[in-house]
Amino acid sequence: MGDNIEGSTENTTIRTTRYESLLRSEKKLRALEEGGVDNWEGFGESTRHLYSAEDEE
Numbered sequence: 001m002g003d004n005i006e007g008s009t010e011n012t013t014i015r016t017t018r019y020e021s022l023l024r025s026e027k028k029l030r031a032l033e034e035g036g037v038d039n040w041e042g043f044g045e046s047t048r049h050l051y052s053a054e055d056e057e
Contacts, residue, residue, distance in 0.1 A: 014022075037043065 032038070
């Protein structure tokens with residue numbers, strides 16, 4: 001699967017409940033970022049492991 005998800009032409013099947021959960025998580029993340037949480041002093045430290053895991057895939 002490519003890194004550019006929005007430009008991907010691949011299809012994946014997931015359960016509706018999982019899809020709805022992902023939409024809620026995306027909405028929550030967007031709201032937190034709009035509220036400035038990504039400028040919080042500990043944000044980088046708290047999310048560093050997420051980005052290093054993505055680089056390994």
